[in-house]
Amino acid sequence: MINALISPDETWLLWAFLVGWAAVSIWLEQHYEWASKLSGAIIALVGAMLMANTGLIPVESPVYDSVWTYVVPLSIPLLLFQSNLRKIWQESGRLLMIFLLSSIGTVAGSIVAFILLKDLIPGLPHIAAMISGSYTGGSVNFAALATRFDVPGETVSSAVVADNLLMAVYFFILILIPAIGFFRQKYNTPHIDAIEAQDEGDKTTSASYWKRKEIALNDIALAVGSSFVIVAVSFKLAEMFRFLIPEDANIFLSALRAMIGDDYLMLTTLTLLLVSFIPKYFERINGAQEIGTFLIYIFFVVIGVPASIPLIIENAPLILLFAAIIVFINMIVSFSFGRLFKFDLEEIILSSNANIGGPTTAAAMAISRGWTRLVGPILIVGTLGYILGNYIGTALGLWFSSMM
Template sequence: MNSLISPDETWLLWAFLVGWAAVSIYLEQRFKWASKLSGAIIALLGAMLLANLGILPVEAPVYDAVWSYVVPLSIPLLLFQTNIRRVWQESGRLLLIFLISTIGTMAGSILAFFLLKDLIPGLPHIAAMITGSYTGGGVNFAALASRFDVPGETVSSAVVADNFLMAIYFFVLITIPAIGFIRKRFGTPHMDEMERNADTSDTAAASYWKRKEISLSDIAMAVGASFVVVAVSFKLAEVFRGLIPEDGNTMTTILRAVVGDDYLMLTTLTLLIVSLVPKYFERINGAQEIGTFLIYIFFVVIGVPASIPLILQNAPLILVFAAIIVFINMIVSFSVGKLFKFDLEEIVLASNANIGGPTTAAAMAISRGWTKLVGPILIVGTLGYIIGNYIGTALGLWYSSLM
C-alpha cells in the first residue's frame, strides 16, 4: 500500500509521531471534551485516520524503533517512584482477573474455530498465533508463527487483522470508564481518587499533570538511569536465554521464559533497584512526565497499522475470527469481574493485557492516571508471554487434529 510519506522518510515520520503526541497531550489538558476522550485515543485516532487516507505508511523502521527503544525506556521512568509494597498487594487481584480474561480468550478461540474452520484455509495455525497473541501480546504471535512454520503470506494477513483489532479494542477499553452507565455498576477507586484530588477549574488531565519543580540534574538522572537499567536488563535476559536451552524439558522452558524475557527482567530489576535505594529515586522529579510522553508516542504508533483497505484486501475472515475472540474475552472479563466485584480499572487493564500485552495495558493505566496499577499490570501482563505460547501451541495442535 503506497503512501504520501514513504517508509524511509525517517525525520518526517519522527516529526509526526512526536508532534502528534504533543498535540494530543495539549488537547487533553486544554479542553474538557478531549480530557473525557483522553489524549491516548486522540493520538491513536489521528494516526489511524492518516494511515487510512494514505498519508502515513502502514509499516516503517521508525515504528519498529518506537517498540524497540522508546517503550523500554519509558518503563523504568514510570516505575522509579513506585511503592513496591503496593505493587505486590495489587498484583494478586490483577493476576486473578487476568487469568479469568485468559479463559475468555480460550473460549473465544474455540468458538471462532468451530464457526469458521471450513471457511479459512490453514485456520489451525492462524488460530494458534492469534490465540497466543490475545493471551499476552504480539511477542507470542511471532513465537507461534515460528513454532508452526506458518507461510509468510498467512502471517502477514493475520498480523494485519491482529493489529487492527488491538487498536480498535484499545479504543473501546479506554472509552468504557468514561461511560456513566457502566461506571455506576462497578467499583472505580482509582478514578474516584483522581476526581477527589482534581482542581475543578482544570481538566482532569491538567490537574493531574500540574507543573512541578524540575532541574537539569533531575532530567539527567532520570534519563541516564533509565538507559542503564534497560541496557543491563536486556543484557541479563539475553545471557539467561543463552545459558538455558530452548528445547529442554518443561521446567527449563518455563525458567527460560521467565528469566529470559526482556520486559519481565526490566520490570523486576527496576522494582528491585527502587526498593533498595528508594530515597534516591524519590528525589528525582520529572521521571513520570518524561516516561508518559514517551508512552504517548507509542499510542500514535498503535493506530498506524489499523489499515481498513489492507484488512478488506487480505484478511476479512481472519478479522472476523479475531473479533469473535476479542468479543468473548470482553464478555467473560466484565461478566465474571462484575460477579466477583473486581474494580472496573482492574478488569479493563487485565483484558487489555491479554489482547495487547503488558505494554499497552501499562500505557492505558498511565494515560488514565491509574499510576498505582502500572507496576502490577506490567508484572501480571508479562505472565501472558509465558502461558500464551503454551495455550496457543496446545490449541493449534488440537485444531490440527480436527481438520
C-alpha cells in the first residue's frame, strides 16, 4: 500500500480534493475544446487515478465510501425530475435488448478466460463468479457473490483492485469511442448529433449544452430537499421489503425481493412515479439537473481513486488479465450485436457500461455526455443487472467448481 501524502482520515482535505477536482474538470470541459472532446468525466477519473498512484491521495478512505453512500443516491432523483415516463419506457425496450446481448459477452468472456487461466489462478471458480456477476450488473453483485461463496478476504481484496482498474480503463475507452471516426461512420449517433447541432460559435459543445439559466434560492431548496426526502423514503421502502421477503425464499420470491428490495431500483421507480403524477411541481424546479450532474462528477473522481497499479502488479496481475479478457469479449460482442441489429452507438456504449460498472456509472456517463434522454432508461435497465448478475455469477461459479 502506498503511503499517501494525505492520510485516509484527513476528511476535509479529501473532500476538498474530490469536490475541487470535479469543479476543475467541469471548468476545463467548458472552456477548452480538447477537454470537451475528452470529456470532464475522463479528466476527473484520470486525474484522480494519477494522484492516487503517485501517492498524493490514499486509495482507500471513508470519504470515498460516503460518496457511494450519499452523493450518488442524491444525484439520481435530481437528474430524473424532468423525465417523461412515457418516453423513458419507449427507450427502455431498446436498451434492454442490447443490455441482454451485452450480458452474453460477459458470460462468453468468463468461460474463455476460465478455460485459459484455470490452472494458473488459485480459487478461480469463485473469483470468476464474483467478476462475472460484477460485469453483468456492477459491484453490488461482486459483494453478494463474495458472501455467497465465502471467498477469503485477501482474494476479495485482490479481485476488487483488479476490478476497479479495469472498470476505470474501460470507461476511459467508452467515453473516447464517440470521438473516433470509425465508430461515427459505422453506427447511428442521434444523441451525439443533437448535441453537436446545439454548438454555438466559439463555445465548446459542453458549454453550449450547459447554458446559464435563471435559478432562485427557492429552486435550490426544493431540488435538494425533495431529493433527500425521496432517497430516504425509497431506501426505507426497499429495506422494508427486504425484511418482509426472506432471503432464502423460492425463485419467484427471491427475484421479487431483488427487484423491490433494491435501493436504486426503488429510488428510480419512486422518483419516476412522483414526476409522472405531480409533473408541474418538478417542472418548475430549475437547476436540479445541474446540481445532480455536479454530484455525478464527484462520483467520477472517486471511481479513479482505487485503481492502484502497484497493488495490481504486486497482488493480482493474473486476476487483472482474467478480468481484461471478460471486458474485451463483452466489448466485442456488444458492438458486434449492436452493429448487426442497428442499435445506436450511445445505446451500445451505455449498455456495455451498465454491464461492467452498473447503472450508476452508465447513468453518469450519459449525463457527462449530455445524452439526457437515456439517463432514466439506463438506470431502469441497469438495475435489472443486479438480478441477472447474481444468477449468472452463481451458475458460473458452481459450474467452474465442478470442472476443477
